[in-house]
Amino acid sequence: MNSLDPRVTRLPHIGEVGKIVPKASLDQFGTYEVFVQPKEGKPFQHEGIVHAPNLELAYVLAKETFTRRFTCTSLYVTDTRDVFVSPLTEGDKNAYDQITPSVATAGIKKQFEIYHLSKRGKQHVHAGSVEASSPEEAMSAAKQKFNQGKIVFNIWAIETNNIRFTSPDEQELWLTLPDKKFRDAAEYKGGDKLKNFLEAQSKA
Protein backbone atom coordinates (compact mmCIF):
# COMPACT_ATOMS: atom_id res chain seq x y z
CA MET A 1 0.00 0.00 0.00
CA ASN A 2 1.19 3.48 -0.77
CA SER A 3 -0.21 5.85 1.81
CA LEU A 4 0.42 9.39 3.05
CA ASP A 5 0.95 7.74 6.40
CA PRO A 6 4.21 5.75 6.38
CA ARG A 7 2.86 3.50 9.14
CA VAL A 8 0.11 2.39 6.80
CA THR A 9 2.60 1.79 4.01
CA ARG A 10 4.60 -0.42 6.37
CA LEU A 11 1.64 -2.66 7.29
CA PRO A 12 2.43 -6.35 6.78
CA HIS A 13 0.96 -8.32 3.91
CA ILE A 14 -1.47 -10.77 5.39
CA GLY A 15 -4.59 -12.35 3.96
CA GLU A 16 -6.21 -11.21 0.77
CA VAL A 17 -7.57 -7.79 -0.20
CA GLY A 18 -11.36 -7.59 0.36
CA LYS A 19 -11.54 -11.06 1.87
CA ILE A 20 -12.14 -12.19 5.42
CA VAL A 21 -12.79 -15.63 6.84
CA PRO A 22 -16.11 -15.53 8.70
CA LYS A 23 -15.64 -16.17 12.40
CA ALA A 24 -16.82 -19.48 13.83
CA SER A 25 -19.44 -19.09 16.53
CA LEU A 26 -16.90 -19.99 19.21
CA ASP A 27 -14.76 -17.12 17.98
CA GLN A 28 -17.49 -14.57 18.75
CA PHE A 29 -17.54 -12.85 22.09
CA GLY A 30 -20.47 -13.19 24.45
CA THR A 31 -22.94 -10.42 25.25
CA TYR A 32 -23.09 -8.61 28.60
CA GLU A 33 -25.62 -6.07 29.85
CA VAL A 34 -24.20 -2.97 31.54
CA PHE A 35 -25.83 -1.06 34.43
CA VAL A 36 -24.66 2.32 35.66
CA GLN A 37 -25.38 4.37 38.75
CA PRO A 38 -25.46 8.00 37.60
CA LYS A 39 -25.28 9.58 41.09
CA GLU A 40 -24.80 8.58 44.70
CA GLY A 41 -28.16 7.44 46.07
CA LYS A 42 -29.74 7.07 42.61
CA PRO A 43 -30.85 3.64 41.39
CA PHE A 44 -28.79 1.75 38.83
CA GLN A 45 -30.09 1.87 35.28
CA HIS A 46 -29.46 -0.21 32.17
CA GLU A 47 -26.96 1.60 29.94
CA GLY A 48 -26.20 -0.76 27.06
CA ILE A 49 -24.11 -3.81 26.23
CA VAL A 50 -20.55 -4.89 25.57
CA HIS A 51 -19.13 -8.01 23.96
CA ALA A 52 -16.41 -9.77 25.89
CA PRO A 53 -14.89 -13.20 26.43
CA ASN A 54 -15.86 -13.25 30.12
CA LEU A 55 -17.56 -11.33 32.89
CA GLU A 56 -14.37 -9.73 34.21
CA LEU A 57 -13.34 -8.34 30.81
CA ALA A 58 -16.92 -7.25 30.21
CA TYR A 59 -16.55 -5.12 33.34
CA VAL A 60 -13.34 -3.53 32.03
CA LEU A 61 -14.83 -2.82 28.59
CA ALA A 62 -18.01 -1.44 30.16
CA LYS A 63 -15.94 1.05 32.12
CA GLU A 64 -14.19 2.18 28.91
CA THR A 65 -17.37 2.37 26.87
CA PHE A 66 -19.86 3.91 29.27
CA THR A 67 -18.02 5.85 31.93
CA ARG A 68 -15.28 7.58 29.98
CA ARG A 69 -16.76 10.98 30.46
CA PHE A 70 -20.10 11.19 32.22
CA THR A 71 -19.76 11.32 35.94
CA CYS A 72 -21.08 8.14 37.41
CA THR A 73 -20.51 6.56 40.78
CA SER A 74 -20.68 2.86 40.05
CA LEU A 75 -21.21 0.23 37.40
CA TYR A 76 -21.95 -3.48 37.12
CA VAL A 77 -22.33 -6.10 34.39
CA THR A 78 -24.06 -9.42 33.86
CA ASP A 79 -24.25 -12.05 31.11
CA THR A 80 -27.26 -11.30 28.87
CA ARG A 81 -28.29 -14.95 29.21
CA ASP A 82 -28.69 -14.43 32.95
CA VAL A 83 -31.40 -11.79 32.52
CA PHE A 84 -34.90 -13.19 32.87
CA VAL A 85 -37.32 -11.05 30.83
CA SER A 86 -41.10 -10.54 31.10
CA PRO A 87 -43.33 -9.82 28.09
CA LEU A 88 -43.24 -6.20 26.80
CA THR A 89 -46.55 -4.33 27.05
CA GLU A 90 -47.84 -0.95 25.90
CA GLY A 91 -50.59 1.58 26.47
CA ASP A 92 -52.47 0.87 29.70
CA LYS A 93 -51.33 -2.75 29.94
CA ASN A 94 -49.17 -3.58 32.93
CA ALA A 95 -46.50 -6.23 32.40
CA TYR A 96 -47.14 -7.42 35.97
CA ASP A 97 -50.65 -8.47 34.90
CA GLN A 98 -49.01 -11.10 32.74
CA ILE A 99 -47.03 -12.59 35.60
CA THR A 100 -48.86 -15.56 37.03
CA PRO A 101 -48.41 -15.88 40.80
CA SER A 102 -46.30 -18.91 41.54
CA VAL A 103 -46.51 -20.73 44.82
CA ALA A 104 -43.24 -20.38 46.66
CA THR A 105 -41.45 -23.67 46.33
CA ALA A 106 -39.13 -25.21 48.80
CA GLY A 107 -35.48 -25.00 47.86
CA ILE A 108 -32.67 -22.63 48.55
CA LYS A 109 -33.71 -18.98 48.32
CA LYS A 110 -31.44 -16.72 46.33
CA GLN A 111 -31.52 -12.97 45.89
CA PHE A 112 -32.71 -11.46 42.60
CA GLU A 113 -32.44 -7.86 41.38
CA ILE A 114 -35.60 -6.50 39.76
CA TYR A 115 -35.69 -3.83 37.03
CA HIS A 116 -38.65 -1.88 35.64
CA LEU A 117 -39.26 -0.21 32.32
CA SER A 118 -41.61 2.57 33.42
CA LYS A 119 -41.50 4.59 30.23
CA ARG A 120 -41.23 3.09 26.77
CA GLY A 121 -38.18 4.42 24.98
CA LYS A 122 -36.26 4.90 28.23
CA GLN A 123 -33.90 2.64 30.19
CA HIS A 124 -34.76 -0.15 32.60
CA VAL A 125 -34.26 1.07 36.17
CA HIS A 126 -33.50 -0.94 39.32
CA ALA A 127 -36.60 -1.33 41.50
CA GLY A 128 -35.21 -3.43 44.34
CA SER A 129 -34.47 -7.03 45.20
CA VAL A 130 -36.46 -10.11 46.19
CA GLU A 131 -35.75 -13.57 47.55
CA ALA A 132 -36.83 -16.54 45.47
CA SER A 133 -35.75 -20.01 44.41
CA SER A 134 -36.23 -19.46 40.65
CA PRO A 135 -36.48 -16.52 38.23
CA GLU A 136 -40.20 -17.25 37.71
CA GLU A 137 -40.74 -17.11 41.43
CA ALA A 138 -38.70 -13.89 41.58
CA MET A 139 -41.07 -12.29 39.06
CA SER A 140 -44.03 -13.34 41.14
CA ALA A 141 -42.42 -12.05 44.34
CA ALA A 142 -41.65 -8.77 42.55
CA LYS A 143 -45.30 -8.49 41.58
CA GLN A 144 -46.27 -8.66 45.26
CA LYS A 145 -43.56 -6.29 46.38
CA PHE A 146 -43.31 -3.66 43.61
CA ASN A 147 -46.60 -3.68 41.69
CA GLN A 148 -48.13 -0.52 43.09
CA GLY A 149 -50.63 0.50 40.46
CA LYS A 150 -48.09 2.34 38.29
CA ILE A 151 -47.80 0.79 34.85
CA VAL A 152 -44.62 -1.15 34.21
CA PHE A 153 -44.04 -2.15 30.59
CA ASN A 154 -41.26 -4.68 31.09
CA ILE A 155 -39.63 -6.44 34.04
CA TRP A 156 -36.18 -7.97 34.30
CA ALA A 157 -34.96 -10.31 37.03
CA ILE A 158 -31.27 -11.10 37.53
CA GLU A 159 -29.87 -13.40 40.18
CA THR A 160 -27.63 -11.21 42.33
CA ASN A 161 -24.89 -13.85 42.33
CA ASN A 162 -24.56 -13.52 38.56
CA ILE A 163 -23.75 -9.84 38.68
CA ARG A 164 -20.16 -8.53 38.63
CA PHE A 165 -20.42 -5.55 41.00
CA THR A 166 -17.94 -2.77 41.62
CA SER A 167 -16.17 -3.51 44.88
CA PRO A 168 -15.68 -0.71 47.44
CA ASP A 169 -11.93 -0.49 46.73
CA GLU A 170 -12.64 -0.10 43.01
CA GLN A 171 -15.07 2.73 43.64
CA GLU A 172 -12.39 5.41 43.30
CA LEU A 173 -11.93 4.43 39.64
CA TRP A 174 -14.41 7.14 38.78
CA LEU A 175 -13.06 9.89 40.98
CA THR A 176 -10.50 10.98 38.39
CA LEU A 177 -13.12 11.74 35.73
CA PRO A 178 -13.52 15.44 36.58
CA ASP A 179 -9.74 15.89 36.16
CA LYS A 180 -9.77 14.89 32.51
CA LYS A 181 -10.74 18.34 31.34
CA PHE A 182 -9.32 17.84 27.86
CA ARG A 183 -12.30 15.55 27.19
CA ASP A 184 -14.73 18.31 28.03
CA ALA A 185 -16.37 20.80 25.64
CA ALA A 186 -16.05 23.53 28.28
CA GLU A 187 -12.25 23.37 27.95
CA TYR A 188 -12.38 24.72 24.39
CA LYS A 189 -13.49 28.31 24.75
CA GLY A 190 -12.28 30.16 21.69
CA GLY A 191 -14.44 33.22 22.30
CA ASP A 192 -11.73 35.68 23.40
CA LYS A 193 -9.33 34.63 20.69
CA LEU A 194 -12.11 35.01 18.14
CA LYS A 195 -13.14 38.43 19.47
CA ASN A 196 -9.58 39.75 19.37
CA PHE A 197 -9.17 38.40 15.87
CA LEU A 198 -12.38 40.04 14.63
CA GLU A 199 -11.44 43.36 16.24
CA ALA A 200 -8.00 43.30 14.64
CA GLN A 201 -9.65 42.48 11.28
CA SER A 202 -12.06 45.40 11.47
CA LYS A 203 -9.22 47.82 12.28
CA ALA A 204 -7.09 46.58 9.42
Added chain:
Amino acid sequence: MYGGGNTFEGIKTDEVAQEDPILLAVFEARIARGEKIEPTDWMPQLYRKQLIRMIEQHGHSEIIGALPEGTWITRAPGFKRKMALMAKVQDEVGHAQLLYSAAETLGKSREQMIDDLITGKSKYSNIFNYPTFTWADCCFISWLVDAGAIVNQLANAKGSYGPYCRALDRICAEESFHLKYGHHCVIYLASGTQKQRDMFQAALNRWWPPMMHFFGPSDKISVHTEMLMKWKVKMGTNDDMRNQFLDMYVPKIWELGFVIPDANLKKNEETGRWDYTEPDWEEFKRVINGGGPCNKERLEVRRIAEERGKWVREALKTPRTKYVMPLA
Protein backbone atom coordinates in the same frame (compact mmCIF):
# COMPACT_ATOMS: atom_id res chain seq x y z
CA MET B 1 -19.40 11.02 13.08
CA TYR B 2 -21.46 10.19 10.13
CA GLY B 3 -23.03 11.41 6.94
CA GLY B 4 -26.67 11.32 6.11
CA GLY B 5 -25.90 10.38 2.55
CA ASN B 6 -26.66 6.80 3.39
CA THR B 7 -27.83 4.80 0.48
CA PHE B 8 -31.34 3.55 1.01
CA GLU B 9 -32.50 0.88 -1.35
CA GLY B 10 -35.36 1.74 -3.61
CA ILE B 11 -38.48 0.86 -1.68
CA LYS B 12 -40.66 -1.84 -3.09
CA THR B 13 -44.13 -1.08 -1.82
CA ASP B 14 -45.34 -4.62 -2.52
CA GLU B 15 -42.98 -5.76 0.24
CA VAL B 16 -45.08 -3.79 2.69
CA ALA B 17 -48.33 -5.01 1.10
CA GLN B 18 -47.48 -8.52 2.30
CA GLU B 19 -47.41 -7.45 5.95
CA ASP B 20 -50.34 -8.16 8.30
CA PRO B 21 -52.53 -5.03 7.91
CA ILE B 22 -53.69 -5.01 11.55
CA LEU B 23 -50.20 -5.31 13.02
CA LEU B 24 -48.97 -2.70 10.55
CA ALA B 25 -51.71 -0.28 11.63
CA VAL B 26 -50.81 -0.74 15.32
CA PHE B 27 -47.14 -0.21 14.48
CA GLU B 28 -47.79 2.97 12.48
CA ALA B 29 -50.16 4.35 15.12
CA ARG B 30 -47.50 3.87 17.79
CA ILE B 31 -44.97 5.82 15.74
CA ALA B 32 -47.52 8.54 14.97
CA ARG B 33 -48.13 8.92 18.73
CA GLY B 34 -44.40 9.56 19.12
CA GLU B 35 -43.73 6.28 20.95
CA LYS B 36 -40.57 4.26 20.40
CA ILE B 37 -40.34 0.81 18.85
CA GLU B 38 -38.43 -1.70 20.99
CA PRO B 39 -36.57 -4.83 19.79
CA THR B 40 -39.28 -7.32 20.73
CA ASP B 41 -42.15 -5.26 19.24
CA TRP B 42 -43.62 -6.36 15.94
CA MET B 43 -42.19 -4.42 13.00
CA PRO B 44 -42.41 -4.68 9.19
CA GLN B 45 -39.52 -6.50 7.50
CA LEU B 46 -38.74 -3.40 5.49
CA TYR B 47 -38.43 -1.27 8.65
CA ARG B 48 -36.03 -3.79 10.16
CA LYS B 49 -33.97 -4.07 6.97
CA GLN B 50 -33.61 -0.33 6.39
CA LEU B 51 -32.80 0.38 10.03
CA ILE B 52 -30.09 -2.27 10.14
CA ARG B 53 -28.65 -0.79 6.98
CA MET B 54 -28.72 2.76 8.28
CA ILE B 55 -27.40 2.09 11.80
CA GLU B 56 -24.73 -0.23 10.44
CA GLN B 57 -23.56 2.39 7.94
CA HIS B 58 -23.47 4.90 10.76
CA GLY B 59 -21.32 2.55 12.88
CA HIS B 60 -18.91 1.88 10.01
CA SER B 61 -18.58 5.63 9.41
CA GLU B 62 -17.42 6.10 13.00
CA ILE B 63 -14.76 3.39 12.60
CA ILE B 64 -13.51 4.50 9.20
CA GLY B 65 -13.86 8.18 10.14
CA ALA B 66 -11.41 7.63 12.97
CA LEU B 67 -8.67 6.77 10.41
CA PRO B 68 -8.07 10.12 8.64
CA GLU B 69 -8.02 11.88 12.03
CA GLY B 70 -6.20 9.15 13.93
CA THR B 71 -3.29 9.40 11.53
CA TRP B 72 -2.67 12.96 12.86
CA ILE B 73 -2.47 12.12 16.58
CA THR B 74 1.31 11.78 16.56
CA ARG B 75 1.72 15.00 14.58
CA ALA B 76 -0.91 17.19 16.25
CA PRO B 77 0.73 20.49 17.31
CA GLY B 78 1.58 20.23 20.98
CA PHE B 79 0.69 18.02 23.90
CA LYS B 80 -2.80 19.43 24.49
CA ARG B 81 -3.89 18.94 20.91
CA LYS B 82 -2.57 15.38 21.00
CA MET B 83 -4.52 14.57 24.18
CA ALA B 84 -7.70 16.11 22.74
CA LEU B 85 -7.42 14.37 19.38
CA MET B 86 -6.71 11.06 21.06
CA ALA B 87 -9.82 11.49 23.24
CA LYS B 88 -11.88 12.39 20.17
CA VAL B 89 -10.73 9.40 18.16
CA GLN B 90 -11.40 7.13 21.13
CA ASP B 91 -14.92 8.60 21.32
CA GLU B 92 -15.55 7.89 17.63
CA VAL B 93 -14.55 4.25 17.96
CA GLY B 94 -16.74 4.06 21.07
CA HIS B 95 -19.63 5.47 19.04
CA ALA B 96 -19.23 2.61 16.60
CA GLN B 97 -19.57 0.10 19.45
CA LEU B 98 -22.77 1.77 20.67
CA LEU B 99 -24.19 1.80 17.16
CA TYR B 100 -23.29 -1.79 16.36
CA SER B 101 -25.06 -2.81 19.59
CA ALA B 102 -28.19 -0.93 18.53
CA ALA B 103 -28.15 -2.63 15.10
CA GLU B 104 -27.58 -6.01 16.75
CA THR B 105 -30.91 -5.74 18.59
CA LEU B 106 -32.49 -5.99 15.13
CA GLY B 107 -30.89 -9.36 14.46
CA LYS B 108 -27.58 -8.81 12.67
CA SER B 109 -24.51 -9.89 14.61
CA ARG B 110 -21.58 -7.56 15.16
CA GLU B 111 -19.14 -9.94 13.45
CA GLN B 112 -21.38 -10.08 10.38
CA MET B 113 -21.36 -6.28 10.21
CA ILE B 114 -17.57 -6.16 10.55
CA ASP B 115 -17.19 -8.76 7.80
CA ASP B 116 -19.59 -6.90 5.51
CA LEU B 117 -17.57 -3.71 5.95
CA ILE B 118 -14.33 -5.46 5.04
CA THR B 119 -15.71 -7.18 1.94
CA GLY B 120 -17.27 -3.92 0.76
CA LYS B 121 -20.85 -5.19 1.04
CA SER B 122 -21.76 -2.44 3.52
CA LYS B 123 -21.05 1.23 2.96
CA TYR B 124 -19.81 4.05 5.17
CA SER B 125 -19.80 7.81 4.85
CA ASN B 126 -18.26 8.78 1.55
CA ILE B 127 -16.31 11.72 2.94
CA PHE B 128 -13.73 9.49 4.64
CA ASN B 129 -12.47 8.29 1.29
CA TYR B 130 -10.49 11.54 0.98
CA PRO B 131 -6.99 12.06 2.44
CA THR B 132 -5.90 14.41 5.24
CA PHE B 133 -2.82 16.04 3.72
CA THR B 134 -2.16 18.57 6.45
CA TRP B 135 -3.10 19.35 10.05
CA ALA B 136 -5.70 21.76 8.65
CA ASP B 137 -7.50 18.88 6.88
CA CYS B 138 -7.71 17.17 10.24
CA CYS B 139 -9.15 20.36 11.78
CA PHE B 140 -11.69 20.60 8.96
CA ILE B 141 -12.94 17.12 9.86
CA SER B 142 -13.02 17.78 13.60
CA TRP B 143 -15.01 20.95 13.19
CA LEU B 144 -17.11 20.77 10.04
CA VAL B 145 -17.53 17.09 9.25
CA ASP B 146 -18.51 16.54 12.86
CA ALA B 147 -20.84 19.54 12.60
CA GLY B 148 -22.54 17.87 9.64
CA ALA B 149 -22.75 14.62 11.57
CA ILE B 150 -24.36 16.41 14.49
CA VAL B 151 -27.05 17.88 12.23
CA ASN B 152 -27.92 14.31 11.20
CA GLN B 153 -27.55 12.75 14.60
CA LEU B 154 -29.72 15.29 16.42
CA ALA B 155 -32.46 14.69 13.85
CA ASN B 156 -32.14 10.90 14.03
CA ALA B 157 -32.22 10.95 17.84
CA LYS B 158 -35.91 11.86 17.47
CA GLY B 159 -36.53 8.78 15.32
CA SER B 160 -38.72 5.81 16.17
CA TYR B 161 -36.32 3.01 17.11
CA GLY B 162 -35.61 3.01 20.87
CA PRO B 163 -32.11 1.47 21.00
CA TYR B 164 -30.83 3.73 18.19
CA CYS B 165 -32.24 6.86 19.85
CA ARG B 166 -30.68 5.97 23.21
CA ALA B 167 -27.30 5.39 21.55
CA LEU B 168 -27.59 8.73 19.76
CA ASP B 169 -28.37 10.60 22.97
CA ARG B 170 -25.06 9.43 24.40
CA ILE B 171 -23.24 10.13 21.15
CA CYS B 172 -24.60 13.66 20.74
CA ALA B 173 -23.47 14.57 24.25
CA GLU B 174 -19.89 13.60 23.30
CA GLU B 175 -20.09 15.30 19.91
CA SER B 176 -20.45 18.68 21.60
CA PHE B 177 -16.83 18.27 22.74
CA HIS B 178 -15.74 17.38 19.19
CA LEU B 179 -17.44 20.43 17.76
CA LYS B 180 -16.02 22.84 20.34
CA TYR B 181 -12.57 21.34 20.01
CA GLY B 182 -12.70 21.50 16.19
CA HIS B 183 -13.85 25.12 16.18
CA HIS B 184 -11.11 25.97 18.71
CA CYS B 185 -8.49 24.47 16.37
CA VAL B 186 -9.75 26.44 13.38
CA ILE B 187 -9.96 29.73 15.33
CA TYR B 188 -6.28 29.24 16.21
CA LEU B 189 -5.36 28.64 12.59
CA ALA B 190 -7.45 31.63 11.45
CA SER B 191 -5.87 34.03 13.94
CA GLY B 192 -2.38 32.64 13.41
CA THR B 193 0.25 33.34 10.79
CA GLN B 194 -0.45 33.81 7.10
CA LYS B 195 0.92 30.33 6.53
CA GLN B 196 -1.61 28.87 8.97
CA ARG B 197 -4.45 30.77 7.34
CA ASP B 198 -3.39 29.57 3.91
CA MET B 199 -3.21 26.04 5.19
CA PHE B 200 -6.80 26.09 6.37
CA GLN B 201 -8.01 27.84 3.21
CA ALA B 202 -6.39 25.08 1.15
CA ALA B 203 -8.08 22.43 3.28
CA LEU B 204 -11.44 24.20 2.89
CA ASN B 205 -10.97 24.20 -0.88
CA ARG B 206 -10.28 20.47 -0.88
CA TRP B 207 -13.06 19.46 1.51
CA TRP B 208 -15.94 21.64 0.39
CA PRO B 209 -17.15 19.40 -2.47
CA PRO B 210 -17.15 16.21 -0.33
CA MET B 211 -18.82 18.21 2.46
CA MET B 212 -21.65 19.10 0.11
CA HIS B 213 -21.89 15.41 -0.87
CA PHE B 214 -21.99 14.45 2.79
CA PHE B 215 -25.76 14.80 3.15
CA GLY B 216 -26.46 12.59 0.17
CA PRO B 217 -27.88 13.14 -3.32
CA SER B 218 -30.24 16.02 -3.92
CA ASP B 219 -33.93 15.33 -3.29
CA LYS B 220 -34.51 15.72 -7.03
CA ILE B 221 -32.58 12.54 -7.79
CA SER B 222 -32.77 10.44 -4.63
CA VAL B 223 -35.04 7.43 -4.23
CA HIS B 224 -38.45 7.78 -2.66
CA THR B 225 -38.23 7.84 1.07
CA GLU B 226 -41.78 8.91 2.10
CA MET B 227 -42.40 5.57 3.77
CA LEU B 228 -39.13 5.85 5.73
CA MET B 229 -40.03 9.38 6.80
CA LYS B 230 -43.49 8.23 7.95
CA TRP B 231 -41.86 5.43 9.97
CA LYS B 232 -39.37 7.94 11.40
CA VAL B 233 -36.36 6.05 10.09
CA LYS B 234 -35.29 9.03 8.03
CA MET B 235 -35.97 12.31 9.81
CA GLY B 236 -35.48 14.87 7.06
CA THR B 237 -34.65 14.98 3.37
CA ASN B 238 -31.02 15.21 2.26
CA ASP B 239 -31.53 18.78 1.03
CA ASP B 240 -33.15 19.80 4.35
CA MET B 241 -30.14 18.52 6.28
CA ARG B 242 -27.69 20.18 3.89
CA ASN B 243 -29.57 23.44 4.22
CA GLN B 244 -29.56 23.28 7.99
CA PHE B 245 -25.80 22.73 7.96
CA LEU B 246 -25.23 25.69 5.64
CA ASP B 247 -27.46 27.88 7.81
CA MET B 248 -25.46 27.10 10.91
CA TYR B 249 -21.89 26.98 9.62
CA VAL B 250 -21.42 29.13 6.51
CA PRO B 251 -21.64 32.32 8.64
CA LYS B 252 -19.09 30.88 11.07
CA ILE B 253 -16.65 30.07 8.25
CA TRP B 254 -17.08 33.52 6.74
CA GLU B 255 -16.65 35.14 10.14
CA LEU B 256 -13.11 33.75 10.21
CA GLY B 257 -12.40 35.39 6.87
CA PHE B 258 -12.18 32.22 4.78
CA VAL B 259 -13.54 31.92 1.26
CA ILE B 260 -15.88 29.04 0.50
CA PRO B 261 -14.99 27.80 -3.00
CA ASP B 262 -18.43 28.19 -4.55
CA ALA B 263 -19.21 31.53 -6.24
CA ASN B 264 -22.94 30.67 -6.29
CA LEU B 265 -23.24 30.08 -2.56
CA LYS B 266 -25.64 32.58 -1.02
CA LYS B 267 -28.78 32.61 1.05
CA ASN B 268 -31.84 33.10 -1.13
CA GLU B 269 -33.87 35.67 0.77
CA GLU B 270 -37.08 34.69 -1.01
CA THR B 271 -37.00 30.97 -0.32
CA GLY B 272 -35.05 31.22 2.92
CA ARG B 273 -32.81 28.45 1.61
CA TRP B 274 -29.27 28.36 0.31
CA ASP B 275 -28.43 28.53 -3.36
CA TYR B 276 -25.26 26.71 -4.43
CA THR B 277 -23.65 25.07 -7.40
CA GLU B 278 -25.13 21.61 -7.77
CA PRO B 279 -22.57 19.16 -6.39
CA ASP B 280 -21.11 16.66 -8.86
CA TRP B 281 -23.24 13.59 -8.14
CA GLU B 282 -21.35 11.49 -10.68
CA GLU B 283 -18.20 11.98 -8.62
CA PHE B 284 -20.19 11.03 -5.50
CA LYS B 285 -21.32 7.78 -7.12
CA ARG B 286 -17.86 7.01 -8.41
CA VAL B 287 -16.32 7.41 -4.93
CA ILE B 288 -19.06 5.44 -3.16
CA ASN B 289 -18.46 2.60 -5.58
CA GLY B 290 -14.81 2.38 -4.68
CA GLY B 291 -13.25 4.97 -6.98
CA GLY B 292 -12.18 7.54 -4.37
CA PRO B 293 -8.56 8.32 -3.49
CA CYS B 294 -8.59 6.36 -0.19
CA ASN B 295 -11.30 3.67 -0.44
CA LYS B 296 -8.77 0.86 -0.83
CA GLU B 297 -6.51 2.08 1.93
CA ARG B 298 -9.35 2.56 4.45
CA LEU B 299 -10.69 -0.98 3.97
CA GLU B 300 -7.22 -2.49 3.93
CA VAL B 301 -6.30 -0.82 7.22
CA ARG B 302 -9.50 -2.17 8.75
CA ARG B 303 -9.00 -5.66 7.28
CA ILE B 304 -5.38 -5.96 8.38
CA ALA B 305 -6.32 -4.80 11.89
CA GLU B 306 -8.91 -7.58 12.01
CA GLU B 307 -6.37 -10.15 10.77
CA ARG B 308 -3.75 -9.00 13.24
CA GLY B 309 -6.24 -9.19 16.10
CA LYS B 310 -6.91 -12.84 15.41
CA TRP B 311 -4.44 -14.13 17.99
CA VAL B 312 -6.06 -12.00 20.69
CA ARG B 313 -9.46 -13.51 20.02
CA GLU B 314 -7.81 -16.91 19.82
CA ALA B 315 -6.18 -16.43 23.21
CA LEU B 316 -9.41 -15.27 24.84
CA LYS B 317 -11.61 -17.93 23.33
CA THR B 318 -13.70 -19.76 25.87
CA PRO B 319 -16.57 -22.18 25.36
CA ARG B 320 -18.39 -20.70 28.34
CA THR B 321 -19.54 -17.55 26.59
CA LYS B 322 -21.93 -17.36 23.71
CA TYR B 323 -22.90 -14.56 21.39
CA VAL B 324 -26.54 -13.59 21.90
CA MET B 325 -28.63 -10.63 20.79
CA PRO B 326 -28.53 -7.69 23.23
CA LEU B 327 -31.75 -7.02 25.16
CA ALA B 328 -32.26 -3.31 24.57
